[in-house]
Amino acid sequence: MSFAMEVDLPVRSKGKGKSVEMDVVEDAKRHLPWVEKYRPATLDDLVSQQEISATLQNFMRQNRLPHLLFYGPPGTGKTSTILACARQLFGEHFSSMVLELNASDDRGIEVVREQIKNFSSTRRVFETGFKLVILDEADAMTQVAQSALRRVIEKYTTNVRFCIICNYVSKIIPAVQSRCTRFRFAPLKSEQITARLNMIAEQEGVQLTEDGKLALLRVSNGDMRRILNILQACHAAYDRVDEAAVYQSTGQPLPADVEYIMHAMFNDEFSTAHSKIAQLRTEKGLALADIITEIHEYLDGLQIPVTARLYLLDHLANVEHRLAGGAHEAVQLTALLGHFKIAVDLAAQHATAQ
Incomplete structure (x- = not known):
């Protein structure tokens, strides 16, 4: 004995199928990395x-x-x-x-x-x-x-x-x-990056502030890929992409944090400065290698004697090299702070000689 069973299959119109395919393509594009x-x-x-x-x-x-x-x-x-x-x-x-x-x-x-x-x-x-x-x-x-x-x-x-x-x-x-x-291929200039950055921010509906744009340019060093990756991460995490959002997304210290660290190393007593910097690193999860990079750039704008500047640059390089080789960050922080205190003494000697 055989049974015949009729099944009504849904009929999909040609136009509707194309619409579904287009929706899938558009959805894939939306989830692409912006790079x-x-x-x-x-x-x-x-x-x-x-x-x-x-x-x-x-x-x-x-x-x-x-x-x-x-x-x-x-x-x-x-x-x-x-x-x-x-x-x-x-x-x-x-x-x-x-x-x-x-x-x-x-x-x-x-x-x-x-x-x-x-x-x-x-x-x-x-x-x-x-x-x-x-x-x-x-x-x-x-x-x-x-x-x-x-x-x-x-x-x-x-x-x-x-x-x-x-x-x-x-x-x-x-x-x-x-x-x-x-x-x-040379690093991209700021004006070249800015035009593309503005276009992408407008296309994606990113609320990008002027200080956020400057922060992106500062941390990218002419790397367009890095800028787009940071911008996309910030847009996903924050409604407004400003300086704080950029630095928090990259894990780099804020300019205000670097200024605080520099002030402590130059002006505070050794143990006080060490305590302040260690506390800031713990609270904000800052890596000593990133702090050294920012310090190096900050030194360019400081008016200090040549002997002190050369001493600091030489020893900053040594500390960075030791960190890259796996040295302990707590030990290298004390070494860094010690080098700054010696640089302060060199600057004082230079001022006395003048």
């Missing part, structure tokens, strides 16, 4: 490095793109520049013509022998004439992998162009450097 959401799509969208962009445009116009080596501080547009070039070169064929690797993850010789060599050895498919391998953070690659890469670059030049991206060009072996055209 990716606002990454420049073309070379014309880049806010800096105009000379480099113009040179690359000429290379592509003549279809003579060489192997490239981009180096400079983080967040200055190195990856964005080569991705914009790749989109302009390959258009809809981007995914099949570009191999993008982050060398800090894939940094061994196996990657060069397998992924890069396999991709490079296949002949070109489209009319552009070559494919593109992007090696990001290549200064993390081992020496052996870089040596193997040198041979791959040489052997497959007819099929592939390489773009090697790094922060420290000194960590790239000379044999690889000599095979590439080098471009140095």
Whole structure:
């Protein structure tokens, strides 16, 4: 005996399906990190490095793109520049013509022998004439992998162009450097950052104050990626992005805190100053390395004798070096405070000699 059962299935209209798909895409865009959401799509969208962009445009116009080596501080547009070039070169064929690797993850010789060599050895498919391998953070690659890469670059030049991206060009072996055209990316200027920052803040509905904007510029040191990450974090945590919100999100000491620390070290008795600074560090969760960085910048604006300034800068560097090596923060704080007291004595001796 058989039973036939009819089931009424919901019918979805074509237009409604498209609407759902669009909603999913829009929702995905809303949750993207702003660094990716606002990454420049073309070379014309880049806010800096105009000379480099113009040179690359000429290379592509003549279809003579060489192997490239981009180096400079983080967040200055190195990856964005080569991705914009790749989109302009390959258009809809981007995914099949570009191999993008982050060398800090894939940094061994196996990657060069397998992924890069396999991709490079296949002949070109489209009319552009070559494919593109992007090696990001290549200064993390081992020496052996870089040596193997040198041979791959040489052997497959007819099929592939390489773009090697790094922060420290000194960590790239000379044999690889000599095979590439080098471009140095400088930190972004404040006016270049400000225009993009204002646009993104307006697009995202961020209530960004003037002191908040100045704080973002101060803590970023020309790093656009860092600015956008901090801005997004502040917007998620606070209704209003001001100076206090920026410094609290980054964990760096406020300018007022640095001034308080400097005043204590220069004017208070040793044990009193130590107690005040230790209490402030505990209350606000400040790292001694961050305090030293801010002190270094604060010293630039102080009028103190040259001998005292040189002494402080030398010993600030020593304390920072010891902290980087894993030294105990409490011990290094007492050392730092002791150096300041000696600097005060040097300044007093200078004043007496005058």
